[in-house]
Amino acid sequence: MEFFQHFLNALQFGSFYALIALGYTLVYGVLRLINFAHGDIFMVGAYIAYFVAVLLLGGEGMSGLGLTPAMTLAITVPVTMILTSLVGVTLERTMYRPLRRKGADRLYVVITALMAGLMLENGNLALLGASRKSFPELMHKVVWTFGGVSVTNLKVVVIVAAIVVFVLLEFIVSKTKIGMAMRGISYDKFAIPLMGIPLDTIIVFTFILGSSMAGLAGILYAMSYPILEPYMGALIGWKAFIAAVVGGIGDIRGAIVGGFLLGFIEIGVVAVFPSTLRDLFAFSVLLGILWLKPTGLFGVAQTTKI
Amino acid sequence: MNTLLEVKNLKVRYGNIEALHGISFDVKQGEIVTLIGANGAGKSTTLLSICRLPPPEAPRVIEGDILFKGKSILNMPPHKIVSELNMALVPEGRRIFGNLTVEENLKLATYARTDGGEPIERDFERVFQLFPRLAERRKQRSESLSGGEQQMLAVGRALMSKCSFIMLDEPSMGLAPLLMYDMFRTLKVLNQEGMTILLIEQNANLALRFAHRGYVLDTGEIVASGSSEQLLADPEVKKAYLGG
Numbered sequence A: 001m002e003f004f005q006h007f008l009n010a011l012q013f014g015s016f017y018a019l020i021a022l023g024y025t026l027v028y029g030v031l032r033l034i035n036f037a038h039g040d041i042f043m044v045g046a047y048i049a050y051f052v053a054v055l056l057l058g059g060e061g062m063s064g065l066g067l068t069p070a071m072t073l074a075i076t077v078p079v080t081m082i083l084t085s086l087v088g089v090t091l092e093r094t095m096y097r098p099l100r101r102k103g104a105d106r107l108y109v110v111i112t113a114l115m116a117g118l119m120l121e122n123g124n125l126a127l128l129g130a131s132r133k134s135f136p137e138l139m140h141k142v143v144w145t146f147g148g149v150s151v152t153n154l155k156v157v158v159i160v161a162a163i164v165v166f167v168l169l170e171f172i173v174s175k176t177k178i179g180m181a182m183r184g185i186s187y188d189k190f191a192i193p194l195m196g197i198p199l200d201t202i203i204v205f206t207f208i209l210g211s212s213m214a215g216l217a218g219i220l221y222a223m224s225y226p227i228l229e230p231y232m233g234a235l236i237g238w239k240a241f242i243a244a245v246v247g248g249i250g251d252i253r254g255a256i257v258g259g260f261l262l263g264f265i266e267i268g269v270v271a272v273f274p275s276t277l278r279d280l281f282a283f284s285v286l287l288g289i290l291w292l293k294p295t296g297l298f299g300v301a302q303t304t305k306i
Numbered sequence B: 001m002n003t004l005l006e007v008k009n010l011k012v013r014y015g016n017i018e019a020l021h022g023i024s025f026d027v028k029q030g031e032i033v034t035l036i037g038a039n040g041a042g043k044s045t046t047l048l049s050i051c052r053l054p055p056p057e058a059p060r061v062i063e064g065d066i067l068f069k070g071k072s073i074l075n076m077p078p079h080k081i082v083s084e085l086n087m088a089l090v091p092e093g094r095r096i097f098g099n100l101t102v103e104e105n106l107k108l109a110t111y112a113r114t115d116g117g118e119p120i121e122r123d124f125e126r127v128f129q130l131f132p133r134l135a136e137r138r139k140q141r142s143e144s145l146s147g148g149e150q151q152m153l154a155v156g157r158a159l160m161s162k163c164s165f166i167m168l169d170e171p172s173m174g175l176a177p178l179l180m181y182d183m184f185r186t187l188k189v190l191n192q193e194g195m196t197i198l199l200i201e202q203n204a205n206l207a208l209r210f211a212h213r214g215y216v217l218d219t220g221e222i223v224a225s226g227s228s229e230q231l232l233a234d235p236e237v238k239k240a241y242l243g244g
Helices: A002-031 A038-057 A069-101 A106-128 A153-175 A177-187 A199-224 A232-247 A252-272 A275-292 B043-051 B078-083 B102-108 B117-130 B132-136 B147-160 B177-192 B204-210 B228-233 B235-241
Strands: A143-146 A149-152 B003-014 B017-028 B032-036 B060-068 B087-090 B165-169 B196-201 B213-218 B221-227
Touching: A002 A038, A002 A069, A002 A149, A002 A153, A002 A177, A002 A199, A002 A232, A002 A252, A038 A069, A038 A106, A038 A199, A038 A232, A069 A106, A069 A199, A106 A232, A149 A153, A153 A177, A153 A199, A153 A252, A177 A199, A177 B102, A232 A252, A232 A275, A252 A275, B003 B043, B003 B196, B017 B032, B017 B043, B017 B060, B017 B196, B017 B213, B017 B221, B032 B043, B032 B204, B043 B060, B043 B078, B043 B087, B043 B165, B043 B196, B078 B087, B087 B147, B102 B147, B117 B132, B117 B147, B117 B177, B132 B147, B147 B165, B147 B177, B177 B196, B177 B204, B196 B204, B204 B228, B204 B235, B213 B228, B213 B235, B221 B228, B228 B235
Parallel strands: B032 B196, B032 B213, B087 B165, B165 B196
Antiparallel strands: A143 A149, B003 B017, B003 B060, B213 B221
């Protein structure tokens, strides 16, 4: 029974990692850019969710609109996803695109992304101070017990939400023209305008997809662990990035599998060893996977056919 | 015949290197025009400058003017040259999306079309009728196609974008002679149906037998021009490009 308990916890953690890892992998697929600010976009998402929720719900010294928690949740999710995607698009428009236009080497764009992430963290610190925010409860906690396994409604919501997003994303990428264009860019950016496709539109769309998923992860994470602080995105962002690489960066299935794999390894380690060993063991295992398959689980070595 | 494309005194510089030293040529509606010349003469540069590819990221300076139906297109974004002017480029090396299926490649080329499902369906059928091999392989990942089939796909893709003016960069490269003749026959059919064609070729003999008019490009300058018959008979051209 304990096994199923761990299994569910791993799925929940895996959902967070996978949702964030997808943002890394999508942007990498289209721009060959590792968007190191992405973990901090997740953090911004959690904060946006906090402010939207408090505004609607009241509390934290604000009178708010006095909506019910259920209504608040229903509005907070889409609003947060939209606002977070705006943050992602703003980074692309104000920081990455100008560099691209000037023909900057990719290294400089990656460094810019690192700086953008630090700016988001420290901007948050400057604006809101170092005190932590506690996220209001939007869902009355219900615990179901089957045998020895206890499941909270929140855990189910996190896992189901993540699965719905994956199905939706898979549909967009494999069936729609804009999804085809995203896959096309990852193969050959040069030929995209030749199809009459505005490159920038596809890039912006990619940032919207990635950032809105980070925003969703932010809400779900804040609901699960209701303490927000400016650096909360840093470590989880790194982990999700590593998960994306282990899965094979640029590949959507890879990001999902990598995210869940990391969740399972972490929970598995904690189940057996003291929790202080968690990250050391988890990353050793991931390192081992990369050692065996340097392109990641789903990655293929880039070859060009002439 | 109205002039469709007019290139006026085009100079292209990459950093300190001037690849084109001011070339001028034009293509009239319904014509097949060819630019011939040796490797490095500036043929591909000319086509890429017309489409302004790769996108503005590359440090490149273009001087002179490029007119389409009398209007300068020098400041038009690359994708609009395809979607608004109905020009298409079949680039050197074909540049198909190898990770997409044949069908997806063709579908992607209809991205900017606004004329709805039925004309697009008709164009699909047309492409599959011109290139039955593509129909057989429509569900296949396109990187698994042979070189000849990839070239068919590249041309098919251009047709799906509803072009009325097609520019081809070395379509014969890497093709077996039989496939090459097939390709040129198909292009001729398209031309007879009204397609304007600008062709770039190293194989001058083939190109001049196919085209109505031609220009000879040599290290960034046009050194000869005229009807195909004139160029084929020109002793200088014969000596330098047609193997004596």
